[in-house]
Amino acid sequence: MQPENTSPNSNNNDLFGDLSFDHTAKQYIRSIAGWAIVIVVVAVVSYALSLIKVLTAPEIVTPKTEGFDFNFTVKSESVGGTIFVILLGLLINFFLYRFAMLARTGLNGLNQASLNKSFNNLKIYFIIISILCILFFLIIILGLTAVSTVK
Amino acid sequence: MEENQSLLDLEVDRDAAQQLTEMSRWAKFLGLLTSIGLGLIFLLMIFLWSRFAALLFPKDEIDAQNLQMGRIFLIVVILVIALVVGIMVSFLIKGANRIRLGIHARDQLLFNSGLNSLKNYFAMYGVIALIGLFFELLGLVTK
Numbered sequence: 700m701q702p703e704n705t706s707p708n709s710n711n712n713d714l715f716g717d718l719s720f721d722h723t724a725k726q727y728i729r730s731i732a733g734w735a736i737v738i739v740v741v742a743v744v745s746y747a748l749s750l751i752k753v754l755t756a757p758e759i760v761t762p763k764t765e766g767f768d769f770n771f772t773v774k775s776e777s778v779g780g781t782i783f784v785i786l787l788g789l790l791i792n793f794f795l796y797r798f799a800m801l802a803r804t805g806l807n808g809l810n811q812a813s814l815n816k817s818f819n820n821l822k823i824y825f826i827i828i829s830i831l832c833i834l835f836f837l838i839i840i841l842g843l844t845a846v847s848t849v850k
Numbered sequence: 851m852e853e854n855q856s857l858l859d860l861e862v863d864r865d866a867a868q869q870l871t872e873m874s875r876w877a878k879f880l881g882l883l884t885s886i887g888l889g890l891i892f893l894l895m896i897f898l899w900s901r902f903a904a905l906l907f908p909k910d911e912i913d914a915q916n917l918q919m920g921r922i923f924l925i926v927v928i929l930v931i932a933l934v935v936g937i938m939v940s941f942l943i944k945g946a947n948r949i950r951l952g953i954h955a956r957d958q959l960l961f962n963s964g965l966n967s968l969k970n971y972f973a974m975y976g977v978i979a980l981i982g983l984f985f986e987l988l989g990l991v992t993k
Contacts, residue, residue, distance in 0.1 A: 717956050717958075718861070718862040718867075718952070718953065718956045718957075718958060718961060719859055719860065719861045719862060719958070720859070720860040720861070720862065721859075721958065721962070723962045724958075724961065724962050724965055725860070727962065727965035727966050727968070727969045728965060730969045730972075730973070731965070731968055731969045731972050734969070734972035734973050734975070734976040735972060737976040737979070737980070738972070738975055738976050738979050741976070741979040741980055741982070741983045742979065744983060745979075745982070745983055745986060748986055748987070748990060752990070805860065806860070809859070809860055811860055811861070811863060811865075811866070814860055814866065815863075815865045815866045815869055818866065818869035818870050818873050819869050819873075821873050822869060822872050822873035822876055825873060825876035825877050825879075825880050826876050828880055829876060829879055829880045829883055832880065832883050832884060832887060833883065835887075836883075836887035836890070836891070839887075839891055840887075840890060840891065840894065843891065843894045843895070843898065844894070846898070846901065846902070846905065847894075847898045847901055
């Protein structure tokens with residue numbers, strides 16, 4: 700007699716059948732999705748404000764220096780750097796937004812596939828944040844050690 | 851599509867369990883990374899305190915009383931940041947651990963408790979983001 704669905708990739712749910720997204724779990728996931736939306740909206744508004752601030756920043760005109768017959772006009776804040784940070788932030792928040800939307804769709808429509816996809820998006824969000832965190836801490840620690848060596 | 855939709859209720863099926871386990875692993879990694887990174891930064895700041903204080907508060911520009919106040923203010927700010935981030939990271943790590951253990955042990959209460967901790971993490975993050983936005987708007991208005 701052949702055992703039923705013994706392959707690891709089968710759709711057999713017997714291992715996880717007794718664990719479900721009960722009423723409490725659904726409430727928690729809804730709440731997580733709600734806060735995720737708040738975070739995304741706040742981030743987007745904040746990016747818009749940063750962009751406005753950078754684009755309306757006063758221009759600094761450098762005085763003519765010896766050997767140069769022209770002035771340099773530069774923005775007091777870096778436009779390129781701000782746009783790069785905004786694009787990076789939008790990428791991160793896109794996955795958080797997708798998580799929130801798919802989780803809500805999954806819970807409201809009892810759609811298992813949507814709910815599973817939402818967790819995948821949350822995983823990608825955590826992966827990107829982790830990589831950025833590593834880079835950020837490396838830069839900060841390098842900066843601190845550089846400051847410590849300055850006499 | 852239809853086979854993925856449950857008519858009765860949503861279950862932690864194999865796919866959901868796999869996604870949640872991987873998600874919780876990365877969440878725990880992020881939590882540990884944040885605590886280690888911040889710990890290192892604070893340690894560096896403690897060891898290099900005299901240099902930072904001299905850099906931030908030049909003695910020739912600030913009098914002794916203001917210098918002392920500035921240092922106390924900086925220490926308080928650092929402690930508040932450490933406390934807030936510490937609480938957030940503890941929620942994240944606790945949530946990630948409980949979700950993973952709940953799935954492995956098929957323990958509904960543990961699983962729900964993990965989701966609750968993750969909810970607390972996102973709620974705290976959301977509140978901090980709102981406070982940050984408020985101050986950003988305030989800065990823009992008062993400029």
